[in-house]
Amino acid sequence: MKKLLIASTALVLTAGAAAADISISGYGRFGLGYTSADVNPMGGAASTWVEQRLRLNIVASTTSDMGVEFGAKMRMQYDDSNTMVAGNRAQFFVSYEGFYAQVGNITTALDEDTAGLFYATEIGLTDTGFGDSRSDFFAYESKAGNGNKVGVYGKYTISGVTLEASFINPDHYDLNGVVAGSVANDKTETSFVASYEGGPITVAAGATWNGAGIDGNDVWYLGGKYAFNDAFSAGLTYINEGESALVDLGSTTSIYGTYTVGAMGVTAYVAQIDNYDTAAPKSDTSFGIGASYDLGGGVKLLGAVHRDYDEETFAEAGVKFAF
Amino acid sequence: MKKLLIASTALVLTAGAAAADISISGYGRFGLGYTSADVNPMGGAASTWVEQRLRLNIVASTTSDMGVEFGAKMRMQYDDSNTMVAGNRAQFFVSYEGFYAQVGNITTALDEDTAGLFYATEIGLTDTGFGDSRSDFFAYESKAGNGNKVGVYGKYTISGVTLEASFINPDHYDLNGVVAGSVANDKTETSFVASYEGGPITVAAGATWNGAGIDGNDVWYLGGKYAFNDAFSAGLTYINEGESALVDLGSTTSIYGTYTVGAMGVTAYVAQIDNYDTAAPKSDTSFGIGASYDLGGGVKLLGAVHRDYDEETFAEAGVKFAF
Amino acid sequence: MKKLLIASTALVLTAGAAAADISISGYGRFGLGYTSADVNPMGGAASTWVEQRLRLNIVASTTSDMGVEFGAKMRMQYDDSNTMVAGNRAQFFVSYEGFYAQVGNITTALDEDTAGLFYATEIGLTDTGFGDSRSDFFAYESKAGNGNKVGVYGKYTISGVTLEASFINPDHYDLNGVVAGSVANDKTETSFVASYEGGPITVAAGATWNGAGIDGNDVWYLGGKYAFNDAFSAGLTYINEGESALVDLGSTTSIYGTYTVGAMGVTAYVAQIDNYDTAAPKSDTSFGIGASYDLGGGVKLLGAVHRDYDEETFAEAGVKFAF
Secondary structure, three states: OOOEEEOOOOOOOOOOOOOEEEEEEHHHHHHHEEEEOOOOOEEEEOEEEEEEEEEOOOOOOEEOOOOOOEEEEEHHHHHHOOOOOEOOEEEEEEEOOOOOEEEEEOOOOOHHHHOOOHHHOOOOOEEEEEOOOOOOOOOOOOOOOOOOOEEEEEEEOOOOEEEEEEEEEEEOOOOOOOOOOOOOOOOEEEEEEEEEEEEOEEEEEEEEEHHHEEEEOOOOEEEEEEEOEEEEEEEEEEEEOOOOOEEOOOOOEEEEEEEOOOOEEEEEEEEEEEEOOOOOOOOEEEEEEEEEEEEEOOEEEEEEEEEEOOOOEEEEEEOOOOO | OEEEEEEEOOOOOOOOOOOEEEEEEEEEEEEEEEEEEOOOOOOOOOOOOEEEEEEEEEEEEEEEOOOOEEEEEEEEEEEOOOOOEEEEOOOOEEEEEOOEEEEEOOHHHHOOOOHHHHHHHOOOOEEEEOOOOOOOOOOOOOOOOOOEEEEEEEEEEEOOOEEEEEEOOOOOOOOOOOOOEEEEEOOEEEEEEEEEEEOOOOEEEEEEEEEEHHOOOOEEEEEEEEEEEEEEEEEEEEEEEEEEEEEEEEEEEEEEEEOOOOOEEEEEEEEEOOOOOOOOOOOOOOEEOOOOOOOOOEEEEEEEEEEEEOOOOOEEEEEEEOO | OOEEEEEEOOOOOOOOOOOOEEEEEEEEEEEEEEEEEEEEEOOOOOOOEEEEEEEEEEEEEEOOOOOOOOOEEEEEEEEEEOEOOOOOEEEEEEEEEEEEEEEOOOOHHHOOOOOOOHHHOOOOOOEEOOOOOOOOOOOOOOOOOOOOOOOEEEOOOOOEEEEEEEEEOOOOOOOOOOOOOOOOOOOEEEEEEEOOOOOOOOEEEEEEEOHHOOOOOOOOEEEEEEOOOOEEEEEEEEEEEEEOOEEEEEEEEEEEEEEEEEEEEEEEEEEEEEOOOOOOOOEEEEEEEEEEEEEEEEEEEEEEEEEEOOEEEEEEEEEEEEE
């Protein structure tokens, strides 16, 4: 069969000032997972499994005569035990010099997290980290979601400083619960993140009010990372968690360090909590260590082992390839 | 992350006579909408809302040695409060010199409407016009539809004259109501449209028998438009409506004019009806005025205000970008 | 509207060693079908119908510095009376010199069938052949499927010999029946196929144990084809069928021949069975004849007439275009 093969890394073809661009990008990952817990992440009883994800982003954009870029993104994502794949709700964006804004199915300020410190403990094939926030807050929806949820996101970058703000109304069209996935908690979520990257220093601070539309579910965080040399960097993130079902989730503090040599990188973290969202866990400490090996061409070998707050072991190893 | 960026406006790459082409085209639009009515177009109670659409057309085609083009189209479209996006039913097409035909999920003759006079009052971000026909008839399905519905469409263009014909069987495979969306009204819809564009004059006439498969639901229309000069054109469309639930919908007559200067265009219309499909409206007249401003690169600012037959106000403004 | 047109037959654009490729390929087909049976293939009562399929394969891959290709495929396929189109479960693949492997939604060894002898009687617009196996076994899922089903497939090719093996666990994540489409028969299906193509000779042998996860449903086959000259080839395939609902399905033997002259090809087959899966058929013999005419550019006219084991006639004719 004849095939259309189009390509490739950062190839841009344009035709005149009135150029439109279509980009297809994303990644695939597959490997093996293991848990010592009774239930695996897919909700089944298998203790080992094949981990799978295929993410396709279709991005279409065009640029006006004055240089303002208007675009939209649709994602199609397959994960593990899904039976099929649908396109997600659209995200529209506008970009002009240092300004960048989104409308619709936005990334929130906490979700975008330009400096990366809010998710600093994520390692391995599936970017898992037990130092992640345990609070509820909105994020970009990769799959089918609440059609009534509409947001606006803005970002401004200048001299290493990035300012991000987002607002999400989870009941925007007021469809009175007709839409699947509409939420009972319908407050507007408001988020801000400020971060700075300069030389060896990265710092970030952020906050969310009414996270996930839940009245009074407020979250804030502070993080800092320092690159001691080309090979080693380390950091700390403190998250003041919000509330879940009227229970205060306390705080989550994590420290982490990354050592890189050639194509190899090793990251380790320890996270500590002073409250928990459901029953009391066996431990207030979790930790993990992960390694990555860059095979070139966008291909990486990734592996990690974690011990969570219930003292269960979670491990995974596999390959991830970006395109 | 590495990205594949492919492009652009009317760029065609071919490899030999046996060339296959894949095209991704479409548009995005977003902005604000307002209605004075109790219910907005999404069925909710919000009087103002963010208007959203992302349309992606994936078109694949190839050309035989004798120059006949065979192709197919799939559309993925997100609108407002949708929770996800699926591909629609396929449309197949054949093109050879002045002939063009479709099979499957076709555009009907009224829907294709090459001269545009059947939809001449549509303005603004969402192409809304209260001079549109109030009758039921089939159209290309952008989303999930009746899988039992199969059509054939043909078009022939010569010297400014375009002849279009379409036939849709809404119960083609005779699945006896097994398929979701199958209709009780299962007559074959037959449609013809003839139009002529020459110099300053555009005229069109069309008719549908058993519109939307409803026995005896016949619609016909006549339209004409005249370009007085480069800046100003005006026209009139008369639609003899069909029947809905055995009620004769009377007629819809609209006049409209467009004034263009530079990148700016202004269109206004007045439409009058002599019957109505449900309860008697407050008025037999609707009107609207819209403006567009071309930012270049396929980007347009669009705004419009209408007063409908119930004397409610509908307004919208936003940006639409083609790619 | 501006359109993005990208193309074409075996066009590959790359940028450096770290190249990622996106390919969109597939085919469209449409035409007319006829059956003398009371029920058509779509489950309706119409004896003639428009046959439709649009297949889009989106394949993304990248190659590591050592030359190992990692990739993934998603398919979107429309058929006949479908109401919409979703992407299917992802297939991941790795390729290095003569080795090729898949993970996830794999093609099984019987399904891939490199030599083609297991499906040798398939002719016409829809690749229908009554010499096909009547047994149950797993295959690549073009549409929504059992999310709990995960497989591994491997292929090695050297000097005209191809060895294929596949393993599918239909209950991989052990979701205890939560996933739609999960099967009661949950044995691991194991399959092997070996084939050789050299000069005028093609031979193949294959077997499946626990086909479709059904305990004891074992299938094996032998096939051979000989090209007498450039115009004429003929062959024989013997299939020892498995079990369906504890009933032994006996065997299926088919002979077939293809005569090619210029752009025209004619294929005929006769198939004989010595058992049947449900009620006894009217005949133990089926046969068919089909013709194809290559219009160039990936476009083919295809037609075929069959008589099945119930002595019903099935006929079809149409056009198929690859892109």
